[in-house]
Amino acid sequence: MIIIRSSKIKKFSEITDEMIGAADGICSCASTVSNIINSQNKGKEGKTSLKKKLNSLKKKFTNNNSCRQ
């Protein structure tokens, strides 16, 4: 779980204009995406699964080599 820049945020007991500009300025959707990648695309398990996927893809692909680099 990613925890970023949390302790410095002031708590509020009511809605006030002081809240403007005081939020945690981070996009939770983007953070989630990176969190998932961080936890899954690493280590032996992740590499093994990637290799499996690639092998599986190789079997499926036909001999149509028209792509370029």
Added chain:
Amino acid sequence: MPEKTDYSLESDFVKELDRDILEFIRRGMENQDEDGFNKLTLREFELQYNTIEPYKKYCDKKGITPDIAGNWMQIPAVPSLAFKEFVMASFSVDKAEQAYFTSGTTDPRRKGSILRDKGAVDLINAANGLLTRKYVFQNVERMKILLMTPSPQMAPGIGMAVGLDRVRTEFGTPESAYLITPRGLNVEVLLKALLDAENSGKPLALVGSTVGFIYFLQACETEGLSFKLPHGSRICDGGGYLGQFGECSREEYFEKCSRVLGIEEYYCINVLGMGEISTNFFDNVLDNHLKGKDEERYKVIPPWTRTEVVDITNRIRLPKGEVGLLRHYDLANRSMVLAVQTDNLGFETDYGFEIIGRWKKKPGKLDAEEIKAGHGGKIMTQLGNFLLRRSLKKIGNVYRKIAKER
């Protein structure tokens, strides 16, 4: 003593309000009914004032009540941080059909909730369905969509996942796929789809998190990879990034889309979407291109919304072109609050607005110029940068292995 008005979801008040808002949204983008908009905002304000206790207190402190407010501009706008501190729901939360986290909430101890009942879900679906059709998929019924986001089954608390699942079912073909899976970013699915599109000539849509796309584009450039996607392929990004993983201005982003993917600039559509605002704000570029209209790029303000840019210190509306904080009024926000004061920095254009970043309060300091060039608003983290870069290190190898077998 006058009878107390019933503001429950089952009440005539809410049912009629939902019906009228939905009808207003369905009148589409040419609707110029200012008076109708104003009346609906005041009815919505009455509901939210009387059902959301923290909001009522806030309004009372400002001296604005439904009896006093004469137009939408007088309705107090709630700072977006309030969604993290309080339950901002105009209905009994046990009737919520949707619940996900607020934008900018990475601290699990402070996660706010966006709550919508069924009527509110209908409103958001109607609004964003109409906009997505017009600004992203106007010239195609359905197409293959690759989503740079997890599925809602995997990440039910993420607004982007929930919203893009609707896009997938409404505009995608059956082979559409999520790129973020329980096993991480599926690089090979992405590369394979790009190669397949090149070979088949069938256009492809890439939709999702800005940061993922930028890293992918940068990784491709590092590895010397490029594709020529069929004409009509498009990329629709949202969520922004912080610009800490290398400079990428808006112009550079479009250049990368063209150079790496072969996607023309008018098929690059940036979207501003945040949990606290139901309606998404889309770039006008594809719609303009299809109309043959030559106009600057900006975010379109739909008729059921208003967007103002206000001064950071005194919160007074600024002239067009001046940088300040974005404030949105959205009729589709019936289940929360109509008016939201965001921390997003932007400026008004002649016919819309643009976002350039997010403001973090520093006494006496605003360095908007520093962040003005970033694409889609710079609201990503340094950590995110590191993590995504790491996952894409192997992209060249993956590509070469896939290509070799084809």
